[in-house]
Amino acid sequence: MSRKNRKKMDPRATWPQPVSLEERARILQFLEERFGFSPEIFEPYEFLATSKNYWLFVRTPYLGDLEKIKVQTAGLLFLRKVSGYLKPTTAALQRFGRYATKNLLELDRLTLDRLRLEKKIPIELEIEPGYVILKCEGQIWGCALYLPGKLISYLP
Amino acid sequence: MAETFELADRYFERYQEIIPGYEKFLASLAEPLPLYFRLNTLKLKDPESVLRGLRRQGFEVEPVERVPWFFRVEPREASLGNTEEYYLGLIYPMTLSSSLPVYALEPKPGELILDLCAAPGSKTTQIAQVTEDRAVIVANDRRLDRITALVANLRRLGVACAVTTVYRGEQFPMEVSFDKVLVDAPCSGEGRYRKGYEGELLYQKEGRTNLSGIQKGLLVRAYDLLKPGGLLVYSTCTINPEENEAVVDYLLRKRQAELLSWEAPLPSHPGLTEWQGRPFHPDLKKAKRFYAHEIEAVGFFVAKLRRTV
Numbered sequence: 067m068s069r070k071n072r073k074k075m076d077p078r079a080t081w082p083q084p085v086s087l088e089e090r091a092r093i094l095q096f097l098e099e100r101f102g103f104s105p106e107i108f109e110p111y112e113f114l115a116t117s118k119n120y121w122l123f124v125r126t127p128y129l130g131d132l133e134k135i136k137v138q139t140a141g142l143l144f145l146r147k148v149s150g151y152l153k154p155t156t157a158a159l160q161r162f163g164r165y166a167t168k169n170l171l172e173l174d175r176l177t178l179d180r181l182r183l184e185k186k187i188p189i190e191l192e193i194e195p196g197y198v199i200l201k202c203e204g205q206i207w208g209c210a211l212y213l214p215g216k217l218i219s220y221l222p
Numbered sequence: 223m224a225e226t227f228e229l230a231d232r233y234f235e236r237y238q239e240i241i242p243g244y245e246k247f248l249a250s251l252a253e254p255l256p257l258y259f260r261l262n263t264l265k266l267k268d269p270e271s272v273l274r275g276l277r278r279q280g281f282e283v284e285p286v287e288r289v290p291w292f293f294r295v296e297p298r299e300a301s302l303g304n305t306e307e308y309y310l311g312l313i314y315p316m317t318l319s320s321s322l323p324v325y326a327l328e329p330k331p332g333e334l335i336l337d338l339c340a341a342p343g344s345k346t347t348q349i350a351q352v353t354e355d356r357a358v359i360v361a362n363d364r365r366l367d368r369i370t371a372l373v374a375n376l377r378r379l380g381v382a383c384a385v386t387t388v389y390r391g392e393q394f395p396m397e398v399s400f401d402k403v404l405v406d407a408p409c410s411g412e413g414r415y416r417k418g419y420e421g422e423l424l425y426q427k428e429g430r431t432n433l434s435g436i437q438k439g440l441l442v443r444a445y446d447l448l449k450p451g452g453l454l455v456y457s458t459c460t461i462n463p464e465e466n467e468a469v470v471d472y473l474l475r476k477r478q479a480e481l482l483s484w485e486a487p488l489p490s491h492p493g494l495t496e497w498q499g500r501p502f503h504p505d506l507k508k509a510k511r512f513y514a515h516e517i518e519a520v521g522f523f524v525a526k527l528r529r530t531v
């Protein structure tokens with residue numbers, strides 16, 4: 067690319083955009099209904115959107131200024147839009163999972179290791195199918211999908 | 223075959239006059255560098271579960287009294303990079319002295335902070351931690367491969383207050399002004415040099431680039447990116463005055479910067495006001511030199527400055 071072309075590129079093209087109030091409300095509602103996250107936890111943050119993802123970024127009056135520079139990443143990759151559903155990322159859960167009050171799945175070490183190895187294990191749980199937060203020996207590990215009779219790992 | 227290697231004792235001879243306890247310093251070079259990590263308080267305020275986990279894996283772990291949230295680990299030759307605690311983002315392995323520039327910077331929630339040479343992110347993540355993820359950090363590095371490592375660390379530690387950019391620091395766009403800028407400059411790394419069994423110098427950097435020239439360019443740009451009254455911290459992990467005091471002295475001659483004193487949690491010595499017959503600005507005594515044998519970590523240089531106009 068020539069120097070000139072590079073100059074012309076609008077840095078805003080690389081920036082994810084802040085979501086509207088309605089979209090924010092939808093995200094917060096999902097987080098509260100599925101995992102029991104209180105919306106207050108995310109009060110200091112803004113959600114920024116790209117076509118397939120939501121990013122969490124500290125709320126700041128400098129956002130407009132920052133959009134003048136070309137970024138590689140902005141904030142923490144928080145949710146992925148997967149075929150109409152929202153899937154929390156491992157990074158998001160490892161950071162905020164301890165505030166969850168619903169659909170936290172406590173596994174013993176053996177079951178966790180097996181899930182990591184086999185990616186999918188048969189299991190019967192008393193919970194509504196959907197994404198769950200994996201916990202083991204006091205630490206939050208990440209995300210899995212519970213479907214009737216099986217658990218599918220999203221651990222990297 | 224005759225190996226041509228440089229002897230550590232010969233290499234450091236030039237600093238005999240400035241390194242306090244020079245003989246002890248030389249002796250300390252034969253010891254491998256101690257291993258430390260920082261607890262990621264964004265995720266965990268009580269270190270107990272981490273300490274228990276690491277001890278179960280055979281590590282000896284002790285808190286560092288003078289520097290909160292830092293822990294010293296033995297065996298120091300081991301790697302923490304494949305522990306569960308690392309994978310879960312509960313710890314960040316880094317040398318103890320690498321925490322010092324952030325002490326000088328005193329980052330506060332809400333401040334707009336530029337980390338001009340940020341990868342792989344030990345200081346970016348420390349700033350995030352100190353401000354409870356509330357400072358606004360622009361973490362820049364000129365190398366895309368190192369930015370990838372930085373992004374991985376930000377994700378691993380769960381930092382949501384940073385953006386990453388890939389600019390040559392000297393050309394960082396002037397559109398935005400910052401409250402604070404950290405220049406943790408590329409340097410010869412003498413503070414981490416060690417000597418091998420035959421007294422040979424280990425970990426010496428390759429190449430003969432003009433580091434001092436690059437550092438001056440970075441520091442002047444960093445100054446220009448500050449708001450009036452903004453703070454600038456310049457740090458290296460080298461002993462070489464050409465890369466330390468001479469660089470800061472250059473800024474003082476080019477711009478209206480003012481050196482500030484600051485409190486460090488580890489023992490230090492004042493910056494030099496003269497080197498090889500060349501005088502530096504007298505305020506350079508406010509900069510701090512940290513020597514490996516006194517702090518049991520990589521040697522460091524840290525200067526804190528303010529933009530006056």
Ligand SMILES: C[S@@+](CC[C@H](N)C(=O)[O-])C[C@H]1O[C@@H](n2cnc3c(N)ncnc32)[C@H](O)[C@@H]1O
Nearest residue numbers: 339340341342343344345363364390391406408
């Ligand atoms: C001492 S290391 C930084 C360590 C980092 N601050 C940390 O605490 O993890 C210096 C960094 O400066 C980067 N660098 C070298 N030249 C640069 C330049 N001209 N502009 C910006 N970054 C540069 C290198 O790629 C390297 O990652």
